[in-house]
Amino acid sequence: MSLAYGGGITALHQAEKLFYNGVEKIVLNTILHNKVGNQLVADVAAKYGAESVIASIDVYYNMWGKPQVFSHAGEKVEEKNAILFAKQLENNGVGE
Numbered sequence: 573m574s575l576a577y578g579g580g581i582t583a584l585h586q587a588e589k590l591f592y593n594g595v596e597k598i599v600l601n602t603i604l605h606n607k608v609g610n611q612l613v614a615d616v617a618a619k620y621g622a623e624s625v626i627a628s629i630d631v632y633y634n635m636w637g638k639p640q641v642f643s644h645a646g647e648k649v650e651e652k653n654a655i656l657f658a659k660q661l662e663n664n665g666v667g668e
Contacts, residue, residue, distance in 0.1 A: 576626060582608070584615045591620060597668070601628040602643045604661060605650055613665045622667030629654060629661075 577590050578599025587598050598616065603609035604627055616625050630642040631654045641650040641657055650657075 578626070578628060582612070584612060584619075587612070587616050587620075591624070597624050597626050599626045599628050600666075601630065602645075604629075604666075605643045605652075610664050613661070617665030617667070622665050625666050626668040627658070627661045627666040629658060 574596040575594060576597040576599050577595045578601065581587055581590070581598055581600060582603050590598060600609065600613065603612060613625055630646055631639050632642055632646070633639055639654050641652040641654050642648060643650050
């Protein structure tokens with residue numbers, strides 16, 4: 573069973589420490605909603621493989637049944653389509 577860690581990862585050096593200490597996969601969420609996240613995904617995927625990067629996308633349905641993407645632990649609404657966002661992340665190097 574793979575050991576995954578998520579929460580507060582914002583830089584490659586943090587991911588490197590986690591991998592050094594036995595974590596096999598990192599889980600990213602809030603950082604994925606900005607350009608820094610795109611670079612972090614690319615850097616981690618290049619060094620450790622795409623399978624080591626997991627994207628966590630928080631999706632909640634509003635009162636009209638429309639899915640909405642959230643970040644910052646469900647506090648901030650992102651104006652993104654969940655499916656398109658997932659495909660974009662996959663294209664940027666996210667493996668899971």
